Amino acid sequence: MSEGILKRNCASCDTQISVLDLCEEPDLILCELCKPWVLDSIYKVPHSVLGIEIKDPDMFRFALKLISDFSEPENEHDWLVLLCNIFSPKSPDLDDHHWPKYTEWLEPKQVTWIKKDYGNRWKIYDEDARSINDALADEDYIDTDSWSEDLTLHFDFMLDMQGIMTYYLDKRKEIEEQQEKLRDSGWGDYAKNLTWSNIKPKVHKISYANFSFTTEDMTKVLDWADEHSISYDFVLQLFFDWASIEAGRELDSLLYETGLYGPAIFAASLKYKPRSPEFCRKIYCLIKGYNGQNLQYLMLAAIQSWDKDIKPSHNFLVRKENIWTRSFQLLKGIIESLGRPRAIIDYGLIKIKGDSGRWYGLKPAVFKTDRQWWEVSILPKGPLICIDIQKQHIKMPIGDQLASIVLTLANDSMMDNEVHTLAVHRSED
Numbered sequence: 001m002s003e004g005i006l007k008r009n010c011a012s013c014d015t016q017i018s019v020l021d022l023c024e025e026p027d028l029i030l031c032e033l034c035k036p037w038v039l040d041s042i043y044k045v046p047h048s049v050l051g052i053e054i055k056d057p058d059m060f061r062f063a064l065k066l067i068s069d070f071s072e073p074e075n076e077h078d079w080l081v082l083l084c085n086i087f088s089p090k091s092p093d094l095d096d097h098h099w100p101k102y103t104e105w106l107e108p109k110q111v112t113w114i115k116k117d118y119g120n121r122w123k124i125y126d127e128d129a130r131s132i133n134d135a136l137a138d139e140d141y142i143d144t145d146s147w148s149e150d151l152t153l154h155f156d157f158m159l160d161m162q163g164i165m166t167y168y169l170d171k172r173k174e175i176e177e178q179q180e181k182l183r184d185s186g187w188g189d190y191a192k193n194l195t196w197s198n199i200k201p202k203v204h205k206i207s208y209a210n211f212s213f214t215t216e217d218m219t220k221v222l223d224w225a226d227e228h229s230i231s232y233d234f235v236l237q238l239f240f241d242w243a244s245i246e247a248g249r250e251l252d253s254l255l256y257e258t259g260l261y262g263p264a265i266f267a268a269s270l271k272y273k274p275r276s277p278e279f280c281r282k283i284y285c286l287i288k289g290y291n292g293q294n295l296q297y298l299m300l301a302a303i304q305s306w307d308k309d310i311k312p313s314h315n316f317l318v319r320k321e322n323i324w325t326r327s328f329q330l331l332k333g334i335i336e337s338l339g340r341p342r343a344i345i346d347y348g349l350i351k352i353k354g355d356s357g358r359w360y361g362l363k364p365a366v367f368k369t370d371r372q373w374w375e376v377s378i379l380p381k382g383p384l385i386c387i388d389i390q391k392q393h394i395k396m397p398i399g400d401q402l403a404s405i406v407l408t409l410a411n412d413s414m415m416d417n418e419v420h421t422l423a424v425h426r427s428e429d
Helices: 035-042 057-066 074-088 106-122 129-139 153-184 188-192 216-229 230-243 250-269 275-287 291-304 321-338 398-408 420-426
Strands: 006-009 016-020 202-208 212-216 343-346 348-352 358-370 372-378
Touching: 016 343, 035 106, 035 398, 057 291, 074 106, 074 291, 106 129, 106 153, 106 275, 153 202, 153 216, 153 230, 188 398, 202 216, 212 216, 212 230, 212 420, 216 250, 230 250, 230 275, 250 275, 321 343, 321 398, 348 398, 372 398, 372 420
Parallel strands: none
Antiparallel strands: 006 016, 202 212, 343 348, 348 358, 358 372
């Protein structure tokens, strides 16, 4: 049996430990003290993401693990890969993690539609898109009409629409400059009446796409885009949809529906906002939970993982290795100095016996603040005790902060004047 035991160093505190396997994280060896704090820093659960409350922390933490291999999308293809993975089953052991199974009809329907949109929209520019489009066409997933067969149609349509839209944007710029001059000259009331009506009405026809629109239509779309800070690249794709999959639809209806999801996506702090209206719609539906909580948490977990507010003092992945290691060595040394009669590491919980005789439990908090990454409780089943780190110490390494909490709990009878929350609970004894 001893031959199967390996000697390895903890990746956090560098202490040598005996292991039988590689624990739950591949290539990450952790001692019992460090393990809960390291894993918790990697899969930190927020109170909310984009204003949506996280009601099931365990499910969200598992979502963070599932999504951890995906970096923030920087182009349309990155979004394709992410969305297809979110809408596809992740592993055969989902039930072991109490993760709801994906319904069989949802995966092919959503993934196929996402691929169809990408292939049809970008097939002339991207080899993957062309391969996707050809494969779907062969399997009769898309109609064999001019839109699916003509390789250059999207490019030609975008080129023509860009020229038309540029004309209107230039005219709008001229009008804005005239308005500014009038306001500077004291003619502000007259400037308000200088609007798009000064542009001669026209009907634009793109015959090869069997599509036409008016000056009024373009005015309405650009006004809508400016009001919601929507990119003009997205507007061009919206016109493409109006000429193809949304052909014959009333513009007001299209803008109303797009207005439900477009502004929300463009207001989000994403590195790259998709140009495809269909991709934006899918992301919005995921965020709102319209596809179920499990998929919602995958999307929210991805967004949360892209958050750049990560502290090296508290997050293992971006730690300064020497500082982090010394910090947890300090914590381990204090626990060992107290000895087993007063300090025990027990399944993710640090148990500390105060000099008052009371036992306390210390473990990672589910929802953290800058001043409190831990949860302190009175054992065995007593109430929680709020103990914040002092504001001037919030940038200290997490191991140092935990060491100060351990010392505070170990000397509880002497800390009444310093930590009033301890005093409150001690007075109840």
